[in-house]
Amino acid sequence: MDSKQWVMLGGLGAALVVSAAALWFVSESVILSVTFLGGLAVMIAALIVFGRFSTPATVDEMAPPDWSVTVAAIEQPGVAIAITDRANRLACANTLYADWFGVGASPPNLALDRPSLEALTRAAREAWRDGQAETQNLMSHDGTTGWHATAERAGRGDDYLIWRLTAAAEADAALAVSEWLTGSLGQLLSRAGIEAALVAPDGMIRSVAQGFAERASGDSSATMAGQDFVTQLRTDDRDQIYFAREGRKGAPQTLLQVPLDDLSNPDASGADEATSLMLLLESGVGIGGQGDAANSAATPQLEALLGALPLGLAMTDRDGRFLFANQAFLRAVDREEAGVPQYPSDLVVAEDKGALADAVRRFGKGPASNGDMAVRMRGHPDEPVSLGLAGVRGLGEAAVLLSLTDSSEETQLKQQVAQATKMQAVGQLAGGVAHDFNNVLTAIIGYCDLMLLRHTPGDSDYDDIQQIRVNSNRAASLTRQLLAFSRQQTLRPEVLQLPDVVSEVSQLLKRLLGEKITFKVRHDRDLGPVRADPQQLEQVIVNLAVNARDAIQAAGGGTGQLTMVTRRVSARDIRKMETDIIPVADYTVLMVQDTGGGIPQGLLTKIFEPFFTTKDQGKGTGLGLSTVYGIVKQSGGFIFADNVAGTKSTQAGARFTIYLPVYQGTVPAPKTDDALPASDWSGGGNILLVEDEDMVRAVAERALSRAGYTVTTASDGEEGLAAIANGGPFDLVLSDVVMPGMDGPTMVKALRKAHPDMPILFMSGYAEEQLRKEIDIDNMHFIPKPFSVQQIGEKVGGVLAGSRPSE
Structure with missing residues (x-):
């Protein structure tokens, strides 16, 4: 015990003696005084013993936690980590989080667009409730950066959320290729004798594989980003390519350029305007290289590389036979299920077979070079595509690399733009003629x-x-x-309810359809009012019903069903559709669906053109659907046509969907005409x-x-x-x-x-x-x-x- 404890013990002993003396003086009993003094002595001794065995509190439990160790522990490459409390206050975060979002913002209140903020807020609620949550495709305000986020509840009292945010590499396909090169795939290529680098359109390096960095700079950990790609190589008097650092002491290389034009830059028209994947292949590497075991082992590795790339790639021998094709290539030529054909010419129309076969043989037998040619695939004969060809050397026998990008979405978008332009021109012509x-x-x-x-x-x-x-x-x-x-x-728009218009023409439609066609109507609840001309809307409904009747009768038997449905579509539903055609707003929708067999796929883009009709000559003007299209568009709405597959109880048919914006203002009072009759x-x-x-x-x-x-x-x-x-x-x-x-x-x-x-x-x-x-x-x-x-x-x-x- 220390001096303070001795002083306290002495004072306590003196108090005991004084207490015993006072008791003896009052009671005049020695036995009672001695007994009292002994009991207190035993109690004091027990307290001393208990104090020796008890552990003194040496830590102030109320002191704030030291987060420095936690910050050091959550430093992870590529992952932004933040810890928040129940009030959504930032407790700590790693360096990457601070670089991306700053230390002044904490999840879910980050600088994101509105849909992403809503998704992140929902994830926070789910994490507090269920223990963990996940959300994807979070976008910044300008739409250039994307993240995926997870949240997990932690702490002794479950009082904290641990947020982990990673960059969405899908937003930049070139970035995805860059991550592959700097990872294990780049090491795999280097072991197979293939060095790879990602090069920007200006010739500057974006990223390289570790093997490329080792041979070009002597440091496998060097990123080499921002350096000129050409300066890393040199050529001799025979135009053979070597690494500049190795000179002629190293092995000659074959340079293969794979433009990522439709991945990193959709508007690019060639390799000079796009980020490119540069592959340097050593002599003796590849398929059938003198029959040695090393070359045979490299074949699956090369196929694994080509299969992992998002660009459609295929390899042929010098005679034009397919050796390999990755899934992206098969998807672009509509051969995912049928598999790889024997020759590339089997993929194109008959008129292009000879030209493609000659080009493959020319690139396979001539000097190493590359180029492209326009061909028409058998599945899409009206849509020429650009097929890239490159003569490859250093893979044993000469081979030809074919590259093809899956441009179906781009082609569809071009068709839609061309159709809209044509419709606008025809509309202007029709308006002038009509006037x-x-x-x-x-x-x-x-x-x-x-x-x-x-x-x-x-x-x-x-x-x-x-x-x-x-x-x-x-x-x-x-x-x-x-x-x-x-x-x-000339329209006379009014604020009205769509079911009222359908009800007005229902009796007329039943007479038009006849007894063999069943007419059904279903209305959603809480439909918003729309602003349109009621007479013109009636014309829209009648035209669609007459077309459905004719389709059902043409399908045979004349028996079928016509269904009209009105629905309420909110702005949230439009946002989930992720369409660039319909602005985000509340809509009232009218769907007209029949069982007439549907519209041929090739005619879906033409049905709204004026004077286009599938009916027999003399039985239609071709203005019915074009009139419907014009009335809907002039009323501020949108109309779409598609086919609906049949079920056990119903046959296949066509469906027309009309979106009319909900009128947000107050319903005006009916106008009165103050003019006197003539x-x-x-x-x-x-x-x-x-x-x-x-x-x-x-x-x-x-x-x-x-x-x-x-x-x-x-x-x-x-x-x-x-x-x-x-x-x-x-x-x-x-x-x-x-x-x-x-x-x-x-x-x-x-x-x-x-x-x-x-x-x-x-x-x-x-x-x-x-x-x-x-x-x-x-x-x-x-x-x-x-x-x-x-x-x-x-x-x-x-x-x-x-x-x-x-x-």
């Missing part, structure tokens, strides 16, 4: 109306004139379909008629003059302004929109400076909605072409009645 044709139809229908005013039913010419008028109206409906396809027709207007008026087409101007002038109006005509905007300046005030300006020189909107903007309240009535074959987007003019009205004599009279009377000042 000009509407002018002609306006004159024909107008003159028919004027002639019918002079002929009564029963007259010899009445029926003929009426037939001309009916056929003209049929032609007008065709132009409306063309305008619908080109998205230039029959209530009898005040006449002065009208300025501006129209560049002589026949349309003549018809409109005669129709309005017969209705009691005073009409002044002008052939363009300049004449219209001159008439207003010289002819006095007008009650109404009736003008075409598109005219040579000064068009209608320009003329109206100029005259409104002097006459701000003058009513304007535009007439055009284009869409009213498009017109209102381009110009914003108050007191503006619209009448679409073609129109009849009665329609133009009623419209003018209604506009004048509505603009009459109130009494």
Whole structure:
């Protein structure tokens, strides 16, 4: 015991003696005092003994933990590790985590895009609940960097989460190749006599295998990143390639360049614009090299290399027979199940067989060189692909290396872009033709109306004139379909519920389909409202139903089923689809599915083209689906067509899916027309008629003059302004929109400076909605072409009645 303990013990003993003396003085009993003193002495002795055997507390349990050892322990190459507490505060992290994310941020609150933040937050909740969690494909804000993350609960009280984040190498295929080279695969190649390096388009080294670093620099651990690849090699007077460090003392090398064009740079068009895998092969390495055991053992290793690369590679002998092909090559030529054919020419169309066979023999027997040629595969004869060829030496007998990239997705994207461009061009052409044709139809229908005013039913010419008028109206409906396809027709959009539109046409559809076709309708709950023209949506549904009926009847028997389904698709569902076509938003979807056998795969990209039809000649115009396409696109929606496989209870068929965006604003009150009916207007008026087409101007002038109006005509905007300046005030300006020189909107903007309240009535074959987007003019009205004599009279009377000042 130390001095403090002795002092305390002495004080305690003195207190015991004083206590015993006080007890004797009170009780005058010696026995009682001695007994009391002895009991206390035994108790004190027991406490002393217990204190000697007890372990003093030497550690302050409340002191904060020392994380330095933990930080040293979690330093792992390629893995960013962070430890967080229950409040998501960063307790410690390794160096790689600090380099990637900094020490000011902790999971799950990292600098990621919104979907990645949501996925990381869900992983944190799962880890606290289940003990561990995992999430993949986390992307940074700019979308250039990706990670995979795992979280694991740890600590004596399970109060911490251990996060491990690794880079997603899939985001950069060249990075994946780089990791293979610097790993065990690079060592395997070096043992087989093959040195490899990954070289950027500017000729600088990105990474090398350890064997390449040893032979080029003398240090197997050197990365050599940023050094010029060419300076690591040299050639002699016979153009043989050696490592610059070894000179002619080393073995000659054969250089093979494998461009990773569609992996590291999708826009690259050749090896000079892409990261390349450079392979240096020693003489005597490879397949059939003088029959020695070393070369035979190297064959599986070389095949393992080629099989691991993401680029499609195959090897042939000098006579053109296949020796090997990796899975990427077989996938690109659609031979994964059938296996490797005997000759490369077996993969291409008959017209390309001879050219490919000659090229393989030329590269196999000539000097070491490389090149490429365009060929057409048997499975896709309309889509030429680029096949790379390289003569390989140093693998025993001469061989030819073939390289082919699986570009099916790129080809499909090109087809979609070309189809969209063609559809846009055809739409513009259709819109222009329809506009000009509407002018002609306006004159024909107008003159028919004027002639019918002079002929009564029963007259010899009445029926003929009426037939001309009916056929003209049929032609007008065709132009409306063309305008619908080109998205230039006049729409009257309303905020509505899609099931209500389906219900309106259900009875009509049952009559159209007949008794042999079953019609089923299913509606989802909580559907959002959409903004569209209800009449045009009805036309969409009817057109799709008629096509389904014809498909079912053509399939044989005429018995089948047509199903219409409405569904609610949220923005989260669109985000999960990972599509670049549909913007992320809430949609109401209409699916129309039949059992008519489906659409041939080769026609799926053509069905929305105008005048394209699979029906017999004379039984279809080819405008039905093009009209559907135009109405849906003009309503801000999207339409897709695909085939649905059959089941035990249903047959295969086609499915059309229409996405209409949910209307997010308040539902507007129905519009009221304050204009009085034309029959209530009898005040006449002065009208300025501006129209560049002589026949349309003549018809409109005669129709309005017969209705009691005073009409002044002008052939363009300049004449219209001159008439207003010289002819006095007008009650109404009736003008075409598109005219040579000064068009209608320009003329109206100029005259409104002097006459701000003058009513304007535009007439055009284009869409009213498009017109209102381009110009914003108050007191503006619209009448679409073609129109009849009665329609133009009623419209003018209604506009004048509505603009009459109130009494």
